[in-house]
Amino acid sequence: MDGRCGWCGTDPLYVTYHDTEWGVPERDGRALFEKLILDGFQAGLAWITILKKREAFRAAFAGFDPGVIAGWGDPEVARLLSDPGIVRHRGKIEAAIGNARAWQRIEAGEGFSAFLWRYVDGRPLQNRFATLKDVPAETPLSLRISRDLRAEGFRFCGPTITYAFMQAVGMVNDHLVACPRHAEVAALA
Template identity: 50%
Template sequence: MSVVVGADGRARCGWAGSAPEYLAYHDEEWGTELHGDREFFERMSLEGFQAGLSWITILRRRDTFRAAFAGFDIEAVAAFDDGDVARLMADPGIIRNAAKVDATISNARVARELVRERPGALDELLWSFAPPRRAAAPRAGDVPATTPESVAASRELKRRGFRFVGPTTVYALMQATGMVDDHEAGCWRSVEPTAPIPTAG
């Protein structure tokens, strides 16, 4: 898939034209630098729920996810009990997967310990794995599913007790939060580095 030109004359990554929701997400969020413990907990949680599904499924339910998970407030989700689990599993507005619901609550408890000790620690931890900038990929098919940085970040997150944070999920998180810029070459949102970064090999 290569860039597509929209009705507004702007060239975008090909996937951005496949659904109306994708266009706004592509233009306003995907690849935009994100910071904040709560913000990262939300994105981690949604990427975990997305595992095995298309992102549009999650994007269309994001508001109901936020309502169901107390706005992804770390302290609030960490305090969820069996009654909350039952409520979530009965909520048709989210993905009712018991393992993912349980992992989200468990991850909130891990994140709570991190940020209680030092606010900003989750944000700092994730950004510590951001790779150097590289040249934009010519096509979406040239974008990797994992990188050495996402593998390392996944390993560290799992070591700390986080779940549903495999290397592919973590790389999707990196793409979504601006740790990497995977907008295709020619996309209006692609920011090329001043010089191409040579690949290893």
């Protein structure tokens, strides 16, 4: 695909992710939970690292079922810390377990998807960036969502992680305007 956003390079896994997933509006609460957790694990790493380990993460984290993860404790933390297929970081693992509990609280109320999508009035924001340097690392909205997530008990969801999450799940369309996916993703809104 000519004109593709340059951040995905030429790695086939990364290209497929860009061409089929990134920026597509996601409204399933469990899928949103998975993506937020994976974005938290990315902190300090390249997204391709997480993408290459995604299937191992899914296996290790019970398919990212928040109902299962919320019940985990020290034995599961120890198991995950010994799993070479994932990023073995105690703080991130413990945050994922706590985040599952926070997700359950929100899901029992308005629902996690509704909680997130209300920040954009249910419709993806359509940005029109020409170059990668034009794309912000965080925005006032990502700062607000990050603060609200943390107030609900989430961790590893600072404003930069939250903005990357918003881009990935299609809350914002940050495909560059020259990228064919910009128009395709905009049409999904």
